[in-house]
Amino acid sequence: MNAAWLPLTALATSLLVTVVIFALPEEARKARTIINLLAAVAKIVLVILMVRRVAAGHEDVFSFQVVGGIDFVLRADALGVMFAGLSSLLWLCTTIYAIGYLEGSANRKRFFGFFSLCVASTLGIALSDNLFTFLIFYEMLTLSTYPLVVHSGTDKALNAGRVYLRYTLTAGVVLLLGTVLLYSLTGEHSFSSEEGLGDYLNDHRGLLTLIFALLVGGLAVKAAMVPLHGWLPRAMVAPAPVSALLHAVAVVKAGAFGILRVIYDLYGIELSVELGVTTVLAVAASITIIYGSLRAIAQTELKPRLAFSTISQVSYVILGVSLFGPFGTIGALAHLLHQGLMKVTLFFCAGNYAEELGIHRIDEMDGAGKRMPLTSIAFTVGALGMIGLPPVAGFITKWYLGIGAIQAEMYWVVVVLVASSTLNAMYFLPILHRLWFRLGPAHGKGQWPKEQRLGRLETHGWLLWPMVFTALASLGAGLLAGMPFSPLDWATRVAIGEYLP
Amino acid sequence: MIWRFGLFDSTFEPLVTTHWALVIALCLPLILGLLAALLPPKKAWPVALAGVPVLASGVVLLVAVAQVQLLQWQWEILGVSIALRLNALSVLLLLMTQWIGFAAALYTPGQLRLTATGPLGRWLWPLMGVLISALSLIWLATDLLTLYIALELMGLAAVGMLLLSGKAAALLAGTRYLLLALVGSLAYLLGVALILGHWGRLDLQGLAEVVELGPVAWIAAALIGAGLALKAALFPLHGWLSPVHGNAWTPVSALHAALVIKASLFMLLQLWSILLPDTFYAPRLIAWLGMLAIVWGGLLAWRTDSLKTLVASSTVAQLGYLMVVFPLLLGPDIELLARSLAWEGFWLQLMGHAFAKAAMFMAAGNLILATGESTLKGLAGSSRRLPLSLLVFGIASITLMGLPPSAGFTAKWLLLQAMVMSQQWWAVAALLIGTLLSAAYIFRVFRYSFDETAPRHHYQPLAPGMDLIALTLALIALVLGLLAHFPLELMHGGGV
Numbered sequence: 001m002n003a004a005w006l007p008l009t010a011l012a013t014s015l016l017v018t019v020v021i022f023a024l025p026e027e028a029r030k031a032r033t034i035i036n037l038l039a040a041v042a043k044i045v046l047v048i049l050m051v052r053r054v055a056a057g058h059e060d061v062f063s064f065q066v067v068g069g070i071d072f073v074l075r076a077d078a079l080g081v082m083f084a085g086l087s088s089l090l091w092l093c094t095t096i097y098a099i100g101y102l103e104g105s106a107n108r109k110r111f112f113g114f115f116s117l118c119v120a121s122t123l124g125i126a127l128s129d130n131l132f133t134f135l136i137f138y139e140m141l142t143l144s145t146y147p148l149v150v151h152s153g154t155d156k157a158l159n160a161g162r163v164y165l166r167y168t169l170t171a172g173v174v175l176l177l178g179t180v181l182l183y184s185l186t187g188e189h190s191f192s193s194e195e196g197l198g199d200y201l202n203d204h205r206g207l208l209t210l211i212f213a214l215l216v217g218g219l220a221v222k223a224a225m226v227p228l229h230g231w232l233p234r235a236m237v238a239p240a241p242v243s244a245l246l247h248a249v250a251v252v253k254a255g256a257f258g259i260l261r262v263i264y265d266l267y268g269i270e271l272s273v274e275l276g277v278t279t280v281l282a283v284a285a286s287i288t289i290i291y292g293s294l295r296a297i298a299q300t301e302l303k304p305r306l307a308f309s310t311i312s313q314v315s316y317v318i319l320g321v322s323l324f325g326p327f328g329t330i331g332a333l334a335h336l337l338h339q340g341l342m343k344v345t346l347f348f349c350a351g352n353y354a355e356e357l358g359i360h361r362i363d364e365m366d367g368a369g370k371r372m373p374l375t376s377i378a379f380t381v382g383a384l385g386m387i388g389l390p391p392v393a394g395f396i397t398k399w400y401l402g403i404g405a406i407q408a409e410m411y412w413v414v415v416v417l418v419a420s421s422t423l424n425a426m427y428f429l430p431i432l433h434r435l436w437f438r439l440g441p442a443h444g445k446g447q448w449p450k451e452q453r454l455g456r457l458e459t460h461g462w463l464l465w466p467m468v469f470t471a472l473a474s475l476g477a478g479l480l481a482g483m484p485f486s487p488l489d490w491a492t493r494v495a496i497g498e499y500l501p
Numbered sequence: 502m503i504w505r506f507g508l509f510d511s512t513f514e515p516l517v518t519t520h521w522a523l524v525i526a527l528c529l530p531l532i533l534g535l536l537a538a539l540l541p542p543k544k545a546w547p548v549a550l551a552g553v554p555v556l557a558s559g560v561v562l563l564v565a566v567a568q569v570q571l572l573q574w575q576w577e578i579l580g581v582s583i584a585l586r587l588n589a590l591s592v593l594l595l596l597m598t599q600w601i602g603f604a605a606a607l608y609t610p611g612q613l614r615l616t617a618t619g620p621l622g623r624w625l626w627p628l629m630g631v632l633i634s635a636l637s638l639i640w641l642a643t644d645l646l647t648l649y650i651a652l653e654l655m656g657l658a659a660v661g662m663l664l665l666s667g668k669a670a671a672l673l674a675g676t677r678y679l680l681l682a683l684v685g686s687l688a689y690l691l692g693v694a695l696i697l698g699h700w701g702r703l704d705l706q707g708l709a710e711v712v713e714l715g716p717v718a719w720i721a722a723a724l725i726g727a728g729l730a731l732k733a734a735l736f737p738l739h740g741w742l743s744p745v746h747g748n749a750w751t752p753v754s755a756l757h758a759a760l761v762i763k764a765s766l767f768m769l770l771q772l773w774s775i776l777l778p779d780t781f782y783a784p785r786l787i788a789w790l791g792m793l794a795i796v797w798g799g800l801l802a803w804r805t806d807s808l809k810t811l812v813a814s815s816t817v818a819q820l821g822y823l824m825v826v827f828p829l830l831l832g833p834d835i836e837l838l839a840r841s842l843a844w845e846g847f848w849l850q851l852m853g854h855a856f857a858k859a860a861m862f863m864a865a866g867n868l869i870l871a872t873g874e875s876t877l878k879g880l881a882g883s884s885r886r887l888p889l890s891l892l893v894f895g896i897a898s899i900t901l902m903g904l905p906p907s908a909g910f911t912a913k914w915l916l917l918q919a920m921v922m923s924q925q926w927w928a929v930a931a932l933l934i935g936t937l938l939s940a941a942y943i944f945r946v947f948r949y950s951f952d953e954t955a956p957r958h959h960y961q962p963l964a965p966g967m968d969l970i971a972l973t974l975a976l977i978a979l980v981l982g983l984l985a986h987f988p989l990e991l992m993h994g995g996g997v
Contacts, residue, residue: 022892065986067845067911068993072983106953107885132914136905143904146947153884153953162948169940172904173933180917 003053004062007074007127010046010084013039014091014120021113029108033099036112040092043123047088050076051485059192061129070183072136075129075192078494079264082333082487083126083257086340089473090249091119093466097348098241100462101355111151115242117144118250125254129191131179131215131266134258138175138222141254142168148242149235160234167221167231168251175218182211182266191261196268205275208267212277215262222255223318224311226288233307240351243303247310248344253336256317260332263321264498273324282322286416288315293423301361302350305427306343309386312420313339319413320401326495328404331397333491338393341474342385348467349379356459358450362431367440371448372458376435378471383428385474388421393477396488502774502831505844507588508643508706511571519565519572523585525558526595527637530602534630541623543614545607545966552603559592559599566592567991584643584704589991590848591640594767597852598640600977601759601859602633604970605752608863611964612751615870621665625750628665631658632756639764645693645703648768652689656682656732659761662753663745671748678745681731685765688728692721696776709775722776722783726769733765735787735824736794739817743801746813751866754809758816759859763851766823774831784827791824792931799938803945806876808865811942812858815901818935819854822916823847825928829919839922845989846915849981852988853908856978857900863971864894871960877946881955884947889968891950896975898943900982903936908981 017039024032063073102108124137150161221228263272272278292312299305320332352375353359369376385392405413441448454460481488533551542548572587613622635655642648664675699717734742746754777783798818802811829843867890869875884891903909920928
């Protein structure tokens with residue numbers, strides 16, 4: 001039985017919210033908040049339904065014909081609902097956070113409208129069943145994030161927006177070319193079809209490699225792989241919830257997810273290995289991991305440090321993909337979720353420090369653990385997870401990636417992992433030291449840059465609870481990794497599907 | 502190629518209802534226009550009411566064509582036989598004309614009320630009526646003489662509408678446009694005379710049978726091509742376009758950019774496919790000019806400071822997309838599938854652009870009307886005060902940039918597929934570069950409008966519905982991309 005309404009409704013919830021928000025007047029704060037939260041909850045329910053359907057072995061498909069030979073297809077498969085789950089869960093968290101964060105500021109209607117559109121695009125990306133549909137939502141994501149990046153309307157934000165568009169629109173054109181070339185060669189190719197493009201290998205080896213380069217090159221811009229990462233640190237001028245969304249789930253993940261789709265569901269992992277592209281990708285990912293970490297160490301402000309850390313962390317996903325073997329895949333897929341949870345926590349914390357105490361620079365953080373204990377504990381959890389210490393989720397990923405590298409006999413990858421963990425520790429541990437062990441304004445030494453008392457607790461409740469939730473989730477994903485429906489469990493299910501058809 | 506234009510004998514006699522629908526579609530806009538000159542409507546609702554029969558006639562014709570593929574009518578008047586035909590393509594173009602014309606007419610009362618237009622304002626109505634009737638006739642006509650009359654009527658009505666705003670700059674631009682349009686008509690007429698003298702007939706279908714490639718066909722095609730290219734503002738004959746739009750009223754600009762120049766292009770393609778069905782060089786010349794048009798139009802739009810010039814220059818670039826397709830439509834040895842894809846992409850792009858450009862001119866007009874500034878810098882801070890107008894501008898520009906899910910995107914996809922299939926890499930490059938250039942000039946507008954540091958100034962409130970009309974047009978262009986299957990399927994039925 002095919003429940004075509006399920007993927008469609010899940011997509012429609014965020015799209016409809018966008019329309020409703022644009023239709024409401026700017027002043028209708030309460031109505032907007034209620035609708036936004038209701039839709040976010042409804043979407044989580046729908047995604048849970050989809051997860052249950054997939055677990056029971058159904059894949060719901062919605063499709064219609066666009067032009068001859070080209071269809072718009074949404075399909076809820078295991079990999080898709082995984083990303084959809086991340087996107088819908090973090091939509092709720094970031095929406096709650098954003099409502100608190102933007103309290104009293106201007107242009108909230110525009111913000112929340114495009115925010116929902118952005119999330120709708122990620123859901124579309126997750127559920128797309130062919131490259132054409134994927135491309136539609138991928139470009140929609142580009143357009144809907146632009147107003148969020150330039151939200152503050154300052155010169156700096158507008159320039160960041162321009163750089164962002166230069167990178168992403170050019171990438172979109174490259175991706176379009178690759179897609180059209182692929183369609184001309186093979187016709188429409190569903191992500192769910194069992195056979196890869198192996199049939200074309202003998203006659204079109206060069207063309208297949210070229211198309212792969214175009215597709216992955218176009219996707220790598222959003223995934224912020226070096227040297228195509230230039231837009232990401234600049235996009236840090238956006239408000240904290242946007243940064244959280246961009247880094248944890250929307251833009252960079254869309255790129256990484258696209259590469260996953262191309263390798264696993266379009267080309268097939270055997271063909272990718274046969275073409276030799278995975279090795280190239282592994283090297284590029286390793287370079288990105290090390291480079292991102294090195295640049296992160298050099299940053300003196302908190303958000304740019306987190307941004308470079310993202311550049312580095314997202315490439316773990318790519319690295320895992322390019323290791324042939326189930327463990328690399330499991331590591332990559334689990335990291336897609338784990339990194340999302342941990343990074344969103346870190347950005348929430350950074351936003352809280354900035355809102356409550358006016359902290360932007362790392363050297364202003366001395367002793368903040370006493371003033372804002374929950375935020376600092378959450379930050380600690382996220383940072384330790386990024387370094388890869390047990391029991392936080394990040395440990396699981398690195399463990400599986402390591403095993404995957406050894407099984408694929410790519411020992412240099414293990415070296416990269418160790419080096420990167422060391423570098424992660426080098427840029428996160430000093431922050432933790434400042435938070436907990438240095439004396440600062442909370443101990444009567446100096447003053448916070450710009451202190452506001454936003455709530456009865458350490459900060460505004462709307463800012464606090466989403467962060468606490470995601471921190472707990474990052475911890476839980478590590479501690480309860482063996483439970484059914486944990487990220488690791490689901491990643492294993494997907495990986496088994498890829499390797500044992 | 503000719504059959505694609507519906508120039509063959511139909512097997513079905515058209516029903517009586519379609520006769521009435523045809524008469525309404527052709528004459529009612531004219532009559533309503535004259536009526537409105539006598540009793541100018543102050544509100545939008547009488548216009549909406551009056552437009553209903555016209556739209557209904559379009560729907561009746563659409564249903565009829567969907568059933569039998571081709572309708573042909575023939576009358577003897579004073580010993581001259583006049584024939585009209587309606588196939589899937591022309592009915593789609595007719596519908597496009599009616600809807601955009603309807604939207605422009607709905608928009609007009611608000612425009613006339615908010616800008617002190619003086620006593621000349623009421624004459625906009627009959628001219629608009631003439632324009633829409635003449636356009637409808639162009640899609641239907643089957644002989645060179647009817648085409649000429651309709652073209653001339655359309656051109657004169659367009660010039661008249663442009664002159665109405667009465668400003669000195671408008672008079673200058675309008676007069677120049679009039680002169681050029683007359684030169685264009687003259688070139689066209691010379692070509693027609695040559696054809697009449699040599700082959701002794703003017704009906705397109707008969708002509709297609711007797712025409713053979715030779716100096717006469719070449720010269721006639723060149724004359725007709727030059728005349729129509731001038732009227733369609735094809736690069737490098739586009740110089741008159743920006744000044745004309747710079748001073749025109751918004752609904753006039755919308756009609757002109759969306760429909761008037763498209764009519765000349767439609768005629769150009771139709772006549773060349775009769776006169777030069779198998780030449781190699783002529784379509785390639787157009788394509789090369791088209792590539793230049795994409796780059797040049799994009800650069801013009803990118804460098805300009807005036808919002809209307811930006812929108813008008815983008816038309817030059819967008820026409821370039823259509824010109825680049827010519828070698829896939831005309832000429833020898835084109836793969837059947839590639840030609841069919843290119844054909845679909847061509848018309849989808851044309852229709853998508855028509856709706857999007859009309860919406861964009863209206864959005865730009867609203868922005869200019871509300872802020873009182875016609876420069877890009879004057880838009881600073883408008884995202885806070887005029888979000889809807891800006892949103893319409895944004896949705897329309899998605900189609901112009903060819904980003905999904907718009908009609909522009911689906912059309913570009915079809916064209917790219919056809920070009921890849923026939924290995925026209927230059928054309929592929931032109932299309933992709935065009936995308937980036939259009940994004941560059943579109944986002945300049947947004948860059949200014951998102952500026953929050955700008956001083957606040959007074960905004961003129963708009964009439965209700967002015968934004969909504971534009972929004973509807975923009976959404977049609979957007980949704981047409983995903984629903985492209987329906988119009989294209991209709992066109993598919995047209996023959997082998």
